[in-house]
Amino acid sequence: MNIENYMREIGQNARAASRLLAAADSGQKNKALLAIADELKACQEQILAANALDMSAGRENGLDEALLDRLAIREQTIEQMVEGLEQISALADPCGEISDMSYRPSGIQVGKMRVPLGVVGIIYESRPNVTIDAASLCLKSGNATILRGGKEAFHSNQAIAKCIAAGLKSAGLPEEAVQVIETTDRAAVSAMITMPEYVDVIVPRGGKGLIERISAEAKVSVIKHLDGICHVYVDDKADLEKAKAIAINAKTHRYGVCNAMETLLLHESLKEEFLKALAEVYWQKGVQLRACEKSYASLKDVCSDPERLKPAEDADWDTEYLAPILAVKLVANMSDAMDHIAAHSSGHTESIVSEDYSRVRRFLAQVDSASVMANASTRFADGFEYGLGAEIGISTDKIHARGPVGLQGLTSQKWIVFGDGHIRD
Amino acid sequence: MNIENYMREIGQNARAASRLLAAADSGQKNKALLAIADELKACQEQILAANALDMSAGRENGLDEALLDRLAIREQTIEQMVEGLEQISALADPCGEISDMSYRPSGIQVGKMRVPLGVVGIIYESRPNVTIDAASLCLKSGNATILRGGKEAFHSNQAIAKCIAAGLKSAGLPEEAVQVIETTDRAAVSAMITMPEYVDVIVPRGGKGLIERISAEAKVSVIKHLDGICHVYVDDKADLEKAKAIAINAKTHRYGVCNAMETLLLHESLKEEFLKALAEVYWQKGVQLRACEKSYASLKDVCSDPERLKPAEDADWDTEYLAPILAVKLVANMSDAMDHIAAHSSGHTESIVSEDYSRVRRFLAQVDSASVMANASTRFADGFEYGLGAEIGISTDKIHARGPVGLQGLTSQKWIVFGDGHIRD
Structure with a gap:
């Protein structure tokens, strides 16, 4: 032939x-x-x-x-x-x-x-x-x-x-x-x-x-549909019950999917009680945390198992794990979180958890990804969930079709x- | 450097x-x-x-x-x-x-x-x-x-x-x-x-x-913006006054522009009186006609000047003249015209001149170009005329931006x- x-x-x-x-x-x-x-x-x-x-x-x-x-x-x-x-x-x-x-x-x-x-x-x-x-x-x-x-x-x-x-x-x-x-x-x-x-x-x-x-x-x-390196940013003005539910759902609902969260960005004021409580749930579900310097310092108070907690390396911020692994980073404020996203996101889906009107408005306007969410799990980035009836893929391009x-x-x-x-x- | x-x-x-x-x-x-x-x-x-x-x-x-x-x-x-x-x-x-x-x-x-x-x-x-x-x-x-x-x-x-x-x-x-x-x-x-x-x-x-x-x-x-090989099809159910005005405007309003007509498709019933009257206007304006076999046969009754009238060659159907030259072809019906357009158009702009509701509806639905018109000059295919305020170009692609x-x-x-x-x- x-x-x-x-x-x-x-x-x-x-x-x-x-x-x-x-x-x-x-x-x-x-x-x-x-x-x-x-x-x-x-x-x-x-x-x-x-x-x-x-x-x-x-x-x-x-x-x-x-x-x-x-x-x-x-x-x-x-x-x-x-x-x-x-x-x-x-x-x-x-x-x-x-x-x-x-x-x-x-x-x-x-x-x-x-x-x-x-x-x-x-x-x-x-x-x-x-x-x-x-x-x-x-x-x-x-x-x-x-x-x-x-x-x-x-x-x-x-x-x-x-x-x-x-x-x-x-x-x-x-x-x-x-x-x-x-x-x-x-x-x-x-x-x-x-x-x-x-x-x-x-x-x-x-x-x-x-x-x-x-x-x-x-x-x-x-x-084309390349990586899904999705972020959730939990703001200091978040409703922490909602934040916890979203952070757990976005990571653990399914691991091998492109709209799963791969990096959690936490306002630094949440590094003690909230982070530790959240980490317990991840660990119960078998998720390994790769933590930035400051969050690692905080978490090692409560965990010494290297299967559960590792210091993050540079490559972690650019990795689509598709696995029970989560990178965790503390940020000083929302602008810091947005800078991190601009530098490391694959442009698939990002979500902010905050009750602050002005911050939500700015995050939605300025984060440049195919889906940008407020107070919802990244797992919703999906043709069926969006009401398209079906999807042929999820585009990470900006030209023609996005998301x-x-x-x-x-x-x-x-x-x-x-x-x-x-x-x- | x-x-x-x-x-x-x-x-x-x-x-x-x-x-x-x-x-x-x-x-x-x-x-x-x-x-x-x-x-x-x-x-x-x-x-x-x-x-x-x-x-x-x-x-x-x-x-x-x-x-x-x-x-x-x-x-x-x-x-x-x-x-x-x-x-x-x-x-x-x-x-x-x-x-x-x-x-x-x-x-x-x-x-x-x-x-x-x-x-x-x-x-x-x-x-x-x-x-x-x-x-x-x-x-x-x-x-x-x-x-x-x-x-x-x-x-x-x-x-x-x-x-x-x-x-x-x-x-x-x-x-x-x-x-x-x-x-x-x-x-x-x-x-x-x-x-x-x-x-x-x-x-x-x-x-x-x-x-x-x-x-x-x-x-x-x-x-990208490639050729503008634009067609006007004059149907046997056209208002011939409108058809004449559009055919003249689409070719002679400006020659060097991408939305100028390069090929006129005429219903074969128009090959005598209408075609000859139209040709006289083109010739007055200095436009050379490159005519298909049948239209050439008709026009040579009234013109023997090879600067004004030439038999069309195959290449004429695929040429963007950007000049006072027009290819003319007789077609048996609208389907023929649409087949010609599908085979030779660059996908920029095509127009039908017809008062027939069903034909206009079908032409608009099925002709696959960036702009498809009924009873209007192809010269309207332009960002200002469409109300965009300004244009950065005219796309002949289908993906992302068209027209x-x-x-x-x-x-x-x-x-x-x-x-x-x-x-x-």
Whole structure:
């Protein structure tokens, strides 16, 4: 197989399908989503069988348990896919939404219409459910999709691809609206990210290495999600009950997620009673604290276990642990906290806990991250929690889509102009 | 001078200034804009003297008249700069605008806040007035700016830079909020477009060559403006008086602009009387027609002058003439016209002339360009005409900013969340 030619054909098909998809009405797109759900249910056995092939190959190749778990499709996984399709079909269609229409002094009427981006390329790793998630979000937003899953999930993805194609066909939409690449050759990825004539945007979903590699090589715009080094700042004017609940939730609700807190910034007046009480809860939950000099000095009064308490090193302020580890730093005031955030945040999510009106107002205005919160856990930074219905990723970029990316992030806005024979003087 | 180090310092200064600028209130930014205007007026003689140096160097280096004209600063040019600053100071501040706030079932309140992008790098060619335009748009939108003008305008730009710095200073803003690069070394451009840690977006303003080169090398997002191959489609259900006025205006109002029509698509039923009458007007205005086979056959009845009428070649459908030349093609119907546009448009601006409701509705929904119009001249595709107050360019990209880019295109939206001690279950 000549990969260049194969990918060019995929690209041309996608571009052609994208025009038909952009012209499809909401009813037709929803019909396709529900038809895909029906196909998934009808082909459950074939999907499970294909997944079994991937699982046994994965075991032979020594994939670790966490990876195997992500790779596994169970009956329940298929039910979740079906539910996801139903939910997305129930969301409002973002396409065609007209906003900001107004008359101009020249007499023309100008506004904006929301439209699909065109062709979205998605590159992801082992979870085969991403195949359905990504396909359905792109379909609903009127985009043709090219999907490149991980080689570990190859058979699973191909089985799911058949269901998608059958669903599209039965709704009268082109099967090429969703194309799952039929090769595991890496050259396919290189081709896909360098065909701006056929692909409008790339969404890489996976580890930092994948995303950095793709960003570096791409000649197409990339909606990228890098680290989540999230901060909570507890102010001296915080309600300390709320502060405690938020600090515990932001760190311990789930460890391996990008919106978990990685660094706690504490007003220095809280270094005794509050910090010590909080530390007890972290330790009960098995969280190791990496403390700045002053907080370490305070905490070593109550803890001498180096598994629980370590002095922080410089690297700790720039580390996304994704683990039961928390960096703790005392700051003199909110400005100090904001300086620390500006220097070390990855621009994902930060939260202030304070009852002080002026400080909250300033923190929200001036902290430059995709999500900035007051008196809420960073764990809320999520497409579902924000009401997007679903998300294709969380962008740490400032350009185009920022934070959780749902249907709207997969669209663009064009200008529309109504005249009545208007010409320019 | 070590260019790498110099540019890194510029970048660090810009990043630091961007934080102060993002925290500045609207009044302070407006004060700076008006103070810059005062400085320009006060330093008129120095600016004209600096420009005289550039002009005589330009003449020595054999710049052509058109380039020299663009390079020239006259008293009137300075008046226009002052007026532009006053207009931009009068526009609403885009920063801090909060939208879409709503309560979620969890109890948190979620919305979006418009914020500056951070640091905007602008690379432009010979016109020194861009220095003021770009600086003032970026300042108003809360962004720090790094400006790299053309080497022909070096002395003019440095003289203007002094006024900007003095104006910023007198308004209490950091002088590094606008930095005009003090070297003409091309390595400065290469450094600027590959420092994502210091620069958030690049706006190249200039010829296609410049923009393509920068897009190819950049490691930073680029808001780019490539060709304007704009189409007008005259439907068989058009009001022919309106159609004639629009077709003439879109081509002949100005030739060298990106929103001028380059290809006229005519319903084939219009190939006799309408086409011939229209052609007479074009010829009176000195426009050469490059006609498709059928329209050529029709027009050669009334014209045998090869300076006025030529058979179109394939390349004509993909050419931005920026000149009194127009490609003309007959199409069987609107779908044909839309196929031609999909294949040949640069995605800038297209217009349909038709009184048919369903066709207008379909054309507006399905044509995939930055501006799509009904019964209006393509010449309206412009930031001022759209009410943006000013524009920094016209984007032919779909990502981030599309079409005329004003203050809003220089901003991003972050999510803001208000809670009251909310944690995630």
